[in-house]
Amino acid sequence: MDNTELxxxxxxxxxxVSADGKVFKKxxxxxxxxxxxxxxxxxxxxxxxxxxxYPCSKGxxxxxxDGKATAIHRLVAxxxxxxxxxxxxxxxxxxxxxxxxxxxxxxVTNQENSIHAIEQLGRKPSYGGRxxxxxxxKTTKVLYDKIQHLLETTMMTKEEIAQACGCSYxxxxxxxxxRKVQRLSQYDHRKARTSRE
Numbered sequence: 001m002d003n004t005e006l007x008x009x010x011x012x013x014x015x016x017v018s019a020d021g022k023v024f025k026k027x028x029x030x031x032x033x034x035x036x037x038x039x040x041x042x043x044x045x046x047x048x049x050x051x052x053x054y055p056c057s058k059g060x061x062x063x064x065x066d067g068k069a070t071a072i073h074r075l076v077a078x079x080x081x082x083x084x085x086x087x088x089x090x091x092x093x094x095x096x097x098x099x100x101x102x103x104x105x106x107x108v109t110n111q112e113n114s115i116h117a118i119e120q121l122g123r124k125p126s127y128g129g130r131x132x133x134x135x136x137x138k139t140t141k142v143l144y145d146k147i148q149h150l151l152e153t154t155m156m157t158k159e160e161i162a163q164a165c166g167c168s169y170x171x172x173x174x175x176x177x178x179r180k181v182q183r184l185s186q187y188d189h190r191k192a193r194t195s196r197e
Contacts, residue, residue: 021100059097095121
């Protein structure tokens, strides 16, 4: 066992977490001599064994704590990093999701996490996600205006427009259908106006 700082996981007596992202479980029984030769078992007021982490679908690593899957980066942040502003998310500064050292983690808001991903890590922004209000989002509006301009002024296919704008085909298709609805509603208003006169 190296000299990394160990602290008890909050709310448990039988789990420890280290500052470099390793999680240990207290053994109920004294291990055999053969097991003790393994580097993963060490003695600190009782015998401890390192838990084997496993990846989840998003690339983060987890361990089982009291039968519940727990993300290691959240364990490390909750144990070692103060969170006076009660920020809800833990950000990996270098963008590597399985690098759970204390130096690589920080508490952030959802917005700060997104800004870090776009500005520092060079990730593309998502256009019109579930939590955004599609056409009210400034980035989406600029993209939709560009797509509509290309649809009206060029003979490009929707696939070519998607490639030119750096977005997916469904975004172009959605923009095209929105434009159709707008044109139809304008036509109905004109028709109604002429019938009144």
